[in-house]
Amino acid sequence: MPTPEPDASGPSEDRATPDDLLHTRTGTDVSPEDLVLAAGRDINPRNLEWARRKLEAEGPAALEKLLP
Secondary structure: OOOOOOOOOOOOOOOOOOHHHHOOOOOOOOOHHHHHHHOOOOOOHHHHHHHHHHHHHHOOHHHHHHOO
8 A cells, every 4th residue: 555645844853943943032131030930040139130131241132042
C-alpha cells in the first residue's frame, strides 16, 4: 500500500522555528519593571537597580535573553 506524500505547504517537524517568530519584543521600550517581572523577581529598589544596570549593558536584548 503506498504511503501518502507529506503536504509540502505544511510545517516540517524537523525544522526549527525561525528567530523572528520566537522573540517576545513588541517594539516598545523595555522598562526596568518589565525586566524585573520577566526574571520572576519582586519589584523593589534593589531589583530595579539590577534591571537598570542590565538594560544599560545589554539594551532591550536583556529581555529577549530572559524570554526567548
